Amino acid sequence: MVMRNPFKPTAGARPPLLVGRNDALDSFREGLEDGPGSPGLLTIFTGPRGVGKTVMLTEAEALAREQGWVVISETATKGLISRLADSIQGRLEELGDGKPSRRVTAVAAAGFGVTTQLPPTRPTGLRERATALLFRLAGHDTGLLITVDEIHAVDREDLTELAAIVQHLIREDLPIGLLMAGIPKAVADLLNEDVSTFLRRADRIDLTGVPLQDVREALARTFADTGVTIEPAQVDLAAEATGGYPFLIQLVGYHVWRRAVEDTVTDKSLAAGVDAARRRLGATVLQAALADLSPVDRSVLLKMSEDEGPSRIADIARRLGETTKYAGVYRRRLLDAGIIVDAGRGLTDFAVPHLREYLREHTDSMSQSNLP
Ligand SMILES: Nc1ncnc2c1ncn2[C@@H]1O[C@H](COP(=O)(O)OP(=O)(O)O)[C@@H](O)[C@H]1O
Ligand SMILES: [Mg+2]
Known part of the structure; x- marks a missing residue:
């Protein structure tokens, strides 16, 4: 018999085994049990590319579905709010406000024994629709999980609106969960700007590498x-x-x-x-x-790659011919981008394996401001 390759080296693909992430999902699991307002239901996963943020959202979605929750999975591109409103309308219709044939299958598929009719007036905005759906779901002891991936691409207004709505729903004691994912810089930017003090209260889980034993x-x-x-x-x-x-x-x-x-x-x-x-x-x-970064960001990384191990900011500044303060600004930017990590004692190291070697091999093309 010919076996298929079990490994999944593709962005967002669920791996054959989820390595080293049990703890990261614990508070979400608890949140599903504890219901409205529990901290695990409002979480932001951050980390560099390829660390497994999208996969964490997918795993959380699977856990939620197992508990009978309705899941709406979104990527933060333009029109987020109206797409969410449409998705929720769709779920509402499946639950009893739509065509009879669809209703029967949807209700059966969701494992609900009974269904009540919605009030005749149709809810309009996202907030009203979400409230209507949540009242229905709360009656079945389940809830609604919204996941938003790649929040660096989010429209600020959309995010502010979504945050305000979710905050309101939580205040109403409704079973809503909101999980987001993005690279650290994007998330830091979002939370620093006045987007929403509410989102700043979200659990932030910074994903890093997993133990080699696992x-x-x-x-x-x-x-x-x-x-x-x-x-x-x-x-x-x-x-x-x-x-x-x-x-x-x-x-x-x-x-x-x-x-x-x-x-x-x-x-x-x-x-x-x-x-x-x-x-x-x-x-x-x-x-x-690397393509996400500015030319100066990349030249700072190139100077780092001259070291065999973690780099000292003073050395980087010297190699750049700039002040330590100047180098420090770029160090901060690169930390926020999730491409380097603080290695303690004022040292800085690469966040992603083999980046040093890659930079050394591509020094020439990287020194020009344009990337291949
Ligand atoms: N905990 C994990 N154990 C094993 N493989 C993982 C794990 N998390 C992610 N992966 C794999 O790593 C790759 C990148 O995951 P992804 O979620 O797309 O990362 P990100 O969204 O952070 O860029 C995928 O091939 C995925 O299958
Ligand atoms: Mg991803």
Whole structure:
């Protein structure tokens, strides 16, 4: 039998095993049980590209559906509020305000035994529709979860409006959840601006890499489950090559799995797989992350890549020929962008594995202000 490659090295794709994220979902799980107003129901996931933000939203959505919640999953592009209003109208109609045939299937599918008719007047705006839907759902002990991905692309007005509506619904003690995801900088910007003091109270879960021990276990299990033999020492090497970075877990897994010779990972196929995974990381995540930045941001990163390990701000300033204060401003920007991390004791390190090597290999093209 031909097995399909179990790994999913694609943005937003649910991995075969969700590595190291149990705790991150705990407060949301509790929120589903505790209901209206519990902190886990208002959460923002932040982190660099490829760390698994979208996947966290997807997992939370699955948990919510298991509890019978209605889920509306949105990406923050233009027209967010009106799309949400439309989606909610659709759900309302499925629950009893629409065509009879649809109503029956929707109600049966949702597992609801009874249905009550909506008042004859149709709710108009998002707030009214959401209130109507929530009253219905509350009667069934479930609720409504709205997820908004990529909030860096959000229209500020839309977000302000959504926040005000959700705040109002919570005050009404209605079972609403709002989960969002975005890169740290975008989220920091949003919350600093006067968008909403309410959103500032959201739980902020900053996603970082996952423990290598969890990666080892997940890789070993996924290979075993698909009948591909891999030695413990090889699992160790593969896990180390991921640096605990979720996208790399999938890339390394995928490329090592597919190069297995007669269902066995060889040392040679392992090395080739890890190499291919690194190249794919560069061509996808690293390139995209760098393209988001300004030319000066990139030159600061290039100066960092001259170090073998974490960098000192004074060294970066010297290499740039600028003051420490100037370099500090860019350090802040890059921290907000989630591309570097504070390594303690005034040191700064790359947030994404292999970025240093990638920058070194692409110094020439990167020094020009335009990216390939
Ligand atoms: N906890 C995890 N364990 C294993 N793989 C993961 C995990 N989180 C994300 N991934 C994988 O990493 C890749 C990027 O995930 P994604 O959610 O798109 O990241 P982001 O939205 O932060 O850019 C996907 O291939 C996904 O399957
Ligand atoms: Mg994403």
